[in-house]
Amino acid sequence: MTATSAPARSRPGTRHPRPAAARLLRLELRHNAMLWMMPVAVALFWFTAGRKTLASPPLWNLRVAVMQPNAVLAFASPVAGAAAWMGSRESRRRTTDLVNITARPRPARLLTTWAATTCWALVAYLACVAVVYAVTAHQATWGGPLWWPAVVSAASLAALAALGFAAGTLVPSRFTPPLAAVAAFFALGLSTQLIKGSQSYWLISPVVAGPWDLGPNPEVGTFYAYLPDLPMAQVIFLAGLTAAVLGALALPTGSGLRSLRRSAAAVTTAGLLVAGTAVALAGTGRLDAHGMIAIPALHDAASDRPLRYTPVCGHTTIPVCLHPAYASYLPATEAALAPVLGQVVGLPGAPARISQAAATYQQGPGNSVGIGMAGSPIGGTHPVFHFLLPVQLAGPVLTTSEMASQLRSATGPGIVASVTGDGPGASQAQHAVTTALLMAAGVVPSHPAAPGAPTAGNNVPPPGPGAGGERYVAPPPGSPAYAAAQRFAALPAAARRAWLTQHLAALRAGRISLRQLP
Amino acid sequence: MTAGRTRAAPVTTDRPGAPRLPGSRRAGMRLVRLYATSRRIPAALTAIVASALGLRIALIGHWDSYGALQLPLVFEAAAATVIVLTAASPLGEPERITGRWLPYLRLAATLALTVAAVGALAAAGTGAHLAGGTLDVLRNLAGLTGIGLLCAATISGGLAWIGPVAYLLPGVYALYTQWHHPALTTPWLWPGRPPHDLGAAICAGLVFAAGVAVITVRGARDLPGEEA
Numbered sequence: 001m002t003a004t005s006a007p008a009r010s011r012p013g014t015r016h017p018r019p020a021a022a023r024l025l026r027l028e029l030r031h032n033a034m035l036w037m038m039p040v041a042v043a044l045f046w047f048t049a050g051r052k053t054l055a056s057p058p059l060w061n062l063r064v065a066v067m068q069p070n071a072v073l074a075f076a077s078p079v080a081g082a083a084a085w086m087g088s089r090e091s092r093r094r095t096t097d098l099v100n101i102t103a104r105p106r107p108a109r110l111l112t113t114w115a116a117t118t119c120w121a122l123v124a125y126l127a128c129v130a131v132v133y134a135v136t137a138h139q140a141t142w143g144g145p146l147w148w149p150a151v152v153s154a155a156s157l158a159a160l161a162a163l164g165f166a167a168g169t170l171v172p173s174r175f176t177p178p179l180a181a182v183a184a185f186f187a188l189g190l191s192t193q194l195i196k197g198s199q200s201y202w203l204i205s206p207v208v209a210g211p212w213d214l215g216p217n218p219e220v221g222t223f224y225a226y227l228p229d230l231p232m233a234q235v236i237f238l239a240g241l242t243a244a245v246l247g248a249l250a251l252p253t254g255s256g257l258r259s260l261r262r263s264a265a266a267v268t269t270a271g272l273l274v275a276g277t278a279v280a281l282a283g284t285g286r287l288d289a290h291g292m293i294a295i296p297a298l299h300d301a302a303s304d305r306p307l308r309y310t311p312v313c314g315h316t317t318i319p320v321c322l323h324p325a326y327a328s329y330l331p332a333t334e335a336a337l338a339p340v341l342g343q344v345v346g347l348p349g350a351p352a353r354i355s356q357a358a359a360t361y362q363q364g365p366g367n368s369v370g371i372g373m374a375g376s377p378i379g380g381t382h383p384v385f386h387f388l389l390p391v392q393l394a395g396p397v398l399t400t401s402e403m404a405s406q407l408r409s410a411t412g413p414g415i416v417a418s419v420t421g422d423g424p425g426a427s428q429a430q431h432a433v434t435t436a437l438l439m440a441a442g443v444v445p446s447h448p449a450a451p452g453a454p455t456a457g458n459n460v461p462p463p464g465p466g467a468g469g470e471r472y473v474a475p476p477p478g479s480p481a482y483a484a485a486q487r488f489a490a491l492p493a494a495a496r497r498a499w500l501t502q503h504l505a506a507l508r509a510g511r512i513s514l515r516q517l518p
Numbered sequence: 519m520t521a522g523r524t525r526a527a528p529v530t531t532d533r534p535g536a537p538r539l540p541g542s543r544r545a546g547m548r549l550v551r552l553y554a555t556s557r558r559i560p561a562a563l564t565a566i567v568a569s570a571l572g573l574r575i576a577l578i579g580h581w582d583s584y585g586a587l588q589l590p591l592v593f594e595a596a597a598a599t600v601i602v603l604t605a606a607s608p609l610g611e612p613e614r615i616t617g618r619w620l621p622y623l624r625l626a627a628t629l630a631l632t633v634a635a636v637g638a639l640a641a642a643g644t645g646a647h648l649a650g651g652t653l654d655v656l657r658n659l660a661g662l663t664g665i666g667l668l669c670a671a672t673i674s675g676g677l678a679w680i681g682p683v684a685y686l687l688p689g690v691y692a693l694y695t696q697w698h699h700p701a702l703t704t705p706w707l708w709p710g711r712p713p714h715d716l717g718a719a720i721c722a723g724l725v726f727a728a729g730v731a732v733i734t735v736r737g738a739r740d741l742p743g744e745e746a
Binding site: 040047073077 | 561599606680683684
């Protein structure tokens with residue numbers, strides 16, 4: 001801004017002249033570099049965060065978890081760079097002496113420039129968030145917007161603007177803005193390298209939206225409430241950091257009256273204390289059983305209760321029920337399980353319902369996280385078979401056909417095994433009947449897994465039998481059990497069903513041998 | 519205007535006892551020195567060396583696969599922004615009118631700084647695991663510098679850093695998509711391509727050539743009221 005471009009006083013005839021601070025802010029808003037940097041920031045957001053977020057399944061929890069780190073990274077460099085550019089403005093335009101003799105104290109002027117930069121950054125960011133949230137609201141089948149991740153990103157922009165602005169003010173060199181921009185990206189993007197496990201001080205980084213290396217998880221915030229513990233600590237840290245940096249700008253000699261500098265010192269100290277406290281709080285966090293970071297000092301015990309929901313059920317012979325957030329997966333789930341359900345429907349001990357369950361989480365060594373299902377997959381007087389959708393497990397994003405294939409090969413055998421009583425310690429006949437029913441359903445059982453083959457979880461053992469993680473291991477081809485399975489599978493469906501109806505109790509009790517199979 | 523910040527071009531006087539060079543050569547040396555001073559090339563060289571040192575220190579740490587791949591690109595972007603900022607002229611129109619040798623000086627300074635940056639970053643990776651190796655450094659740095667030079671010619675010399683900084687994020691994202699498909703495979707996002715990929719090298723080379731050509735012929739654009 002050149003001195004001549006600023007109006008000297010309010011326009012004549014204005015009945016209620018604006019306060020000087022508001023006028024100054026308006027001027028700063030009109031002459032701010034962030035205004036011109038907004039298209040760059042929005043384009044970067046769209047290229048990285050926006051596309052990626054909207055390409056993920058339409059689950060609120062998943063999308064906001066994808067958006068938070070990517071949005072912070074997309075805005076980090078433009079905001080820090082623009083703020084540094086604004087911070088070095090007086091030196092760059094050689095107006096330092098000119099503005100130093102104005103009535104308004106230097107800290108107030110600097111604060112206004114920072115505020116204007118932050119305002120434009122927030123406008124661009126909120127516009128991006130509005131688009132993501134609007135599209136998600138249109139597509140999601142359950143739940144509502146989660147605001148904490150958006151607040152963390154917004155607080156990050158204010159802190160980044162403060163840091164960049166301070167760098168530009170204190171080191172007004174032509175090299176400062178780009179180096180501030182690159183340094184901001186480096187610090188944020190690679191700070192996560194230092195995270196080890198769920199109890200790490202580095203979780204305070206605003207690019208962390210949950211347990212690190214678990215990644216965005218669709219499970220979080222569906223069966224249990226979303227925990228705002230970590231976002232709260234992050235916002236406290238960012239607010240403290242922003243206050244400390246802005247306060248430090250008023251510390252140098254010549255910034256104003258002694259009382260002003262004393263106040264600035266108090267603000268800086270308080271900001272540092274608040275930020276330090278938030279870091280300490282983040283260090284006390286732990287991975288809870290529902291896949292979120294719980295911080296004892298910020299934790300609300302009411303959040304541990306399961307959320308109430310009405311499951312959405314299909315129309316297969318044995319109804320398949322999913323959490324409403326996963327309603328879009330119901331047709332694929334039904335199609336994948338229908339052949340298996342057709343084999344067991346009506347048999348004694350067959351499940352009355354197939355119901356999606358909540359996953360449980362356990363911190364493993366390093367950054368590994370184990371995901372499983374608590375309890376037995378089947379239980380109750382009207383047996384309900386519980387299972388996990390493959391999308392609830394950590395791993396790459398699955399297409400619908402990939403998910404259906406995993407369901408068939410992992411959950412399908414579990415359903416049949418729950419009827420035949422197959423499992424560790426079961427008889428050869430039980431193995432053979434399970435395999436035969438899977439053959440009849442078109443689910444080709446896999447052969448024994450090679451040693452060292454990857455398991456379902458994230459470096460930890462897979463969940464319990466049939467829960468949705470591991471694959472069923474059929475008897476090896478050529479073995480007596482495999483031959484008996486082929487023989488049994490070749491029977492007409494009615495004959496198989498009649499034999500099972502008559503002998504299932506004995507089969508489950510282990511009193512049937514391979515020779516007794518038809 | 520702050521009197522204290524006025525930078526006068528250093529006046530050269532022959533020191534007693536200094537060897538006397540032929541007139542034209544001495545004038546040439548003086549011109550080069552004045553050009554380098556006006557463009558803050560010594561400071562730029564210091565910043566490039568600092569970037570290389572930063573990379574060297576960072577490479578000592580333990581990085582996972584993502585970090586190890588993305589790390590060099592961050593420092594390459596830092597070095598590229600430093601190079602392109604030397605394109606800005608603090609003298610503006612008078613220099614353009616009278617500076618007959620300016621195009622050659624711009625070309626030489628840009629090429630020399632790029633070579634210095636590639637050498638410094640490659641040296642920083644010696645004896646450590648520098649993802650992509652020297653070829654990657656050469657390609658990425660040349661491409662990023664080309665983007666910055668084009669920005670210097672079109673936006674402003676002082677704001678030329680916007681290009682390389684803005685390109686950094688898509689570059690890092692392209693590397694990220696090597697794990698998380700669908701991968702971005704366009705050669706215009708050269709950081710995501712392997713070091714020996716010809717298409718990516720051609721794209722980066724084209725951008726660098728275009729940037730150098732434009733900045734050589736036209737120089738950086740001046741922003742009214744801004745000190746470069």
